[in-house]
Amino acid sequence: MPELPEVEVVRRGVAAHVVGRTVSSVEIHHLRSVRRHVPGPQDLAGRLADRVLSAARRRGKYLWLELAGPAAGSPAGEALVVHLGMSGQLLVQPPDAPDEKHLRVRLRFADGGPELRFVDQRTFGGVHLEDLVEAHGLAVPSAVAHIAPDPLEQVFDIAAVTTRLRAKRTGIKRALLDQSLVSGIGNIYADEALWRARLHWARPTATLTRPKIRELFGAVAEVMQEALRAGGTSFDDLYVNVNGESGYFDRSLAVYGQAGNPCPRCGTSVRRDAFMNRSSYTCPACQPLPRNAHR
Helix, strand or coil: CCCEEEEHHHHHHHHHHHHCCCCEEEEEEEHHHHCCCCHHHHHHHHCCCCEEEEEEEEECCCCEEECCCEEEEEEEEEEEEEEECCEEEEEEEEECCCCCCCEEEEECCCCCCCCCEEEEEECCCCCEEEEEEEEEEEEEEHHHHHCCCCCCCCCCCCCHHHHHHHHHEEHHHHHHCCCCCCCCCCHHHHHHHHHHHHCCCCCCCHHHHHHHHHHHHHHHHHHHHHHHHCCCCCCCCCCCCCCCCCCCCHHHHCCCCCCCCECCCCCECCEEEEECCCCEEECCCCCCCCCCCCC
């Protein structure tokens, strides 16, 4: 799944190439990719036609394109919500570019310029229209209202998050993945930030001091900013930016996916543990398992 840096790379590309342009028509090539739009594909295409894409927004791993003008039932407006899923891509392509094999939705524009294409091999993702509501200082799609701000947002309140985190009775990695506490942190960047902060993923949240939590979230922001500069993390050709280019932060990963390789800090072999139907990667020397671990 793409995480915050990958989604932010896509958001920036869409903002640069599509925002401010008027949609002329919408083609839907696969009904599964618009299944979340309950009124149906014709309604989606009709409501997008002649609308201006006024902004590209993100909270955590959620991405949406705001439409100019308020929605009929929402004073905050409405947006085209994009679920990238496991393999979704938003591509900006010249109108005469050949269709991609897994093209699902195409937006054409009144200026006749580059199209916006939603390509999705596995069809777990999709697009739909949704009203915007106010939540945590930002107008967001109603389905995103319960999602907490992410560490790169100006409204991210480290003091409030620290208080809530220390009150939990769980392991620190489970807390980092809790989107109601802090959004945008997935498996890759949780492991990388925990390694930088020298914390084991099973460390109980209640045992963390406020300075240590602040250090951890500093590491989260740091690793995400580095990933952004590298264009995100790509392990295959399913994650690309709007120009079809892969990110290369995978070359800089210290522990994630590095089982058996030496820790970049001390040389100890990186360990892989099963975690919530996924994997966690740690350095046994730098991140020792605490006695009172939440596994």
